[in-house]
Amino acid sequence: MPTSLQRRTCLAGLGALAASPWTTALAQAPAGDIVIGQSAHLSGPLSATFKAVVRGQELALEEFNRRGGVGGRKVKLVTLDDAYDPKRCVENVNLLIERDKAVALFGLASTANVGAVLPILTEKKVPLVGVYTGAPALRAKQHPYFFTAMASYRDEVVQMIRNLATVGRTKLAVAYHASPFGQLMLPVVEEVCKELGSALVAKAALDIPGQESVAVVQTLAAAQPQAVLFIAFGPALVPFVKAARAQLGVPxxxxSIASSKPLLDALGDxxxxxxxxxxxxxxxxxxxxxxxxxxxxxxxxxLPIDFDHFFGYLNLRVLLELLKRAGRALTSQSLVSTIEGLGKVDLGGYTLNFGPxxxxxxxxxxxxxxxxGGRFIR
Structure with a gap:
């Protein structure tokens, strides 16, 4: 074959290859990191109990990227501080979507913050997958771009009251946060007590630092409850438990969100x-x-094994698994479709069940x- 003919044949073959769907797909394949956005309380009075959660997230992310990420693409988590303030959270979420091009949001940590962000998810069509609040009010109506990976606070309250009833403790008192969280949760406790046949004989609001713990415990003790439900979290746990030990003497x-290791360490024995x-x-x-x-x-x-780190580790690991299943070319919408089509799946000892x-x-x-020694036992 003449040299000129060989050259023309080769060039034609290269042109056909360049125009093929396979090479077009390669050229269009996404490159760079997959960005996930988080707004959380890295500062403020509740930040100390969140540090281990953040470290747990980091451990899950390091492990996932070391194993190849999503088809060779690394996942990058961008976390901004909102100091537990809904307004700052909204500002952060808009930045994460517009500036950082987050394909999904993750790990918001306040009932009020999540509620403030839900309209943005609808507008921007970006999913929020995995949060650090189990507020039932957020789950009452299905949102097209909001997904959770852990049980609700209502599920937890049911377990508490049902367990107490099995040992004959049906006269209950509740201390709840004097905050939007507590105001949302009190009706849930009242509803579950009624459903399960227990009596709520006393209730009292507790300030976030717990400075009013002695007075709150005195109010509850006057009703002679057989057990107390602590529907709060953060630093108030320590003074409240100390006051309850002194004046109540009941379980x-x-x-779960109250079980921070630093607080248990502060309580000691x-x-x-x-x-x-x-x-x-x-x-x-x-x-x-x-x-x-x-x-x-x-x-x-x-680091020693604890639930604080595990909270962050597992929550992010769930999202990372969902990203992996959505594939290298994932988008916000394809991630939504992947989650809704997942069905029941066991992630190595933790079962999830999603659907449309x-x-x-x-x-x-x-x-x-x-x-x-502060260790949890079953």
Missing amino acids: VYAL EARGLAFTQTLPYAMRATSTLTRDYAAAMERAR QNHHGSNFVDLLIVGP
Whole structure:
């Protein structure tokens, strides 16, 4: 074959290859990091209890990117501080979507903040996947771009009251945060008591720092309850439990978000016997793929196993798994479609179940007791 003919044949072949769907797909394949946006309280009075959660997120992300990310693309988590303020959270979310081009939002940590952001999700068509609030009010009506990976606070309250009823403790009192969170949760407690046949004999609002704990406990004690539900979180746990030990002498049951290790450390031996609901698998024994991975991550970081880090680790790991299933070319909308089409799946010892009419993937609740040395026992 003459040289000129060979050249023409080769060039024609290269032109056909360049125009093929396969090479077009390669040219259009997404490159660069996949950005996820988070707004959370990195400062303010509740920030101390969130530090370990953030570190747990980091461990999950490091592990995921080390294993190849999403088809070779790394995931980048951009976290902005909102100091638990809804206005700042809204500003942050707009920045994360517009400036940072976040394909999804993650890990908002306040009922009021999530509520303020829901309209933005609809407007921008960007999903929020995984939050650090289980407020039932946020889940009452399905939102097209809002997904959760853990049980609701209502699920936790049901577990508390049902467990107390099995041991004959049906006269209950409740201390609740004097905040939008507490105001939303009090009707939930009243509703569940009525459903399960328990009596709510006393209720009292508690300030966020817990400075009014002694007076609140005195109000509850006057009704002679058989147990107290602590529907609050943050620093108030410490003075409240101390006052309850001195004046009440009945079991205290608290929500999972109140079980921060720094607070239990501050209580010392007075934490012993406290009951906490937990929306995570039991992390103290590595009995599943998930808890073994977590234990290995904590060992690499030279950190002791606890639920605070596990909260962040598991919540982000769920989102990372969903990103991986959506594939390298994922978009905000394809992620939504992936989650809605997931059905029931076991993520190595933690089961989720999503569908077009079910955006809240878990209702798992465990009940743990604080034992010697502040360790949780089942």
